[in-house]
Amino acid sequence: MRPEEIRALLWSCAYFFCILSAYYILRPLREEMGIAGGVRNLPWLFTGTLVAMLLLHPPFAALVSRLPRLRFVSITYRFFMLNLLIFFVLLKFSTEAQNIWVGRAFFVWISVFNLFIVSVFWAFMADTYNIRQGKRLFGFIGVGGSLGGILGSAITATLAGPVGPVNLLLISVVLLELGVLAVRRLARISDAWGAPPALAAAVGSAGANGDAGDSAAAAGGDREEPIGGSFLAGITHVMRSPYLLGIVAYMLLYTITATFLYFQQAEIVAATFDDRAVRTSFFARLDLLVNILTVGTQLFLTGRIIKLLGVAVTLAILPIMVMIGFTGLGLMPTLAVLATIQVLRRSTNFAVARPTRETLYTVLPREDKYKAKNFIDTFVYRSGDQIGAWSYALMGWLGLTMVGIAFATVTLAGVWLLVAFWLGRRQTELASEASSAEELPAASAPA
Secondary structure (H helix, E strand, O other), rough: OOHHHHHHHHHHHHHHHHHHHHHHHHHHHHHHHHHHHHHHHHHHHHHHHHHHHHHHHHHHHHHHHHHOHHHHHHHHHHHHHHHHHHHHHHHOOOOHHHHHHHHHHHHHHHHHHHHHHHHHHHHHHHOOOHHHHHHHHHHHHHHHHHHHHHHHHHHHHHHOOOOOOHHHHHHHHHHHHHHHHHHHHHHHHHHHHOOOOOHHHHHHHHHHOOOOOOOOOOOOOOOOOOOOOOOHHHHHHHHHHHHHHHHHHHHHHHHHHHHHHHHHHHHHHHHHHOOOOHHHHHHHHHHHHHHHHHHHHHHHHHHHHHHHHHHHHHHHHHHHHHHHHHHHHHOOOHHHHHHHHHHHHHHHHHHHHHHHHHHHHHHHHEEEEEHHHHHHHHHHHHHHHHHHHHHHHHHHHOOOOOHHHHHHHHHHHHHHHHHHHHHHHHHEEEEEEHHHHHHHHHEEEEE
């Protein structure tokens, strides 16, 4: 870290801490409600999630086009806070039969909520920090989210029994509002010292140390100007860009394999535990372990791994781990093996793969950072869930057992590995091209 970055970093961590605390309070409730609604109904819940994503992306993109970033971020989070209050009332006063259907709707809503709040967060980070800052600092910023995940998981694991799961929704509402306050402070700081990536790189090139892209000096540029453009730009830009399509492929393969593991988790947990409160507590403790392991990695290893191995190799770590994990699950499909794989896979994703994946967007224009990224992080992500959910059901219908599906997933992860290498190399090329293009105007810049 550099001294001028510390305040912005701390507010970034606080922002991520609040929104992930809110989510991890709710996540175990979603998992339990999905099982309570019937494991065989999960593919239909994934279908509902995909439809909800498709309906929400255009109005979100319209907000991005017309409003300053601080306003559309605040509106997005407060929309979800209002939804939480509505679900609190429905879950509190519905009958047992109605509660199952409200729980299914809640499952779909949470599956939309978690992607939107995290996508908006990382888009804001990519718009605040430049390429080289992202490689150095995104891992540390992730620590804030991991600590929030630990707190949220601990709250649910501790209070789900004595307080009741439904009452925990109100704590999430408070945390989301604190996240809005944090992002407002961050916006003021970043507007004061940070330039857009291209301008920051030019100023850095003209500076005494010649470290293009890392300057934190104020260099102008108003990030609160509306981004403009069409509300369909996120979709059309993805379709025209091989680089963005590469990110789409990476995301699809990640979510398909994650969905396969999710369904195997649902089957094993449903066969192991009968009590709903016990299942909720198990999921919360799993989340707690994931976040503890993630924090240690983010604090001491993430930034160094990205700088040492480069984007391509770092992106490849998760596909390799998934290949190893599904091989182990195919050999021993037990609760202990499943829990081990889930903890290692998810902590690796949060600590290493996710920050690296977010650096892919730092080489893109501002419009793509919010619109194309949101389309990929929400609709494409849930499309992968959808493909994975129905593919899993189809393989079961064709007679493949849990073991057979596990070994089939190993092959799919091999394709994912190749995509990771290509995407990482392409990001490096684009970053190099951007630096070369910025050197010329920097040379003639006034002292």
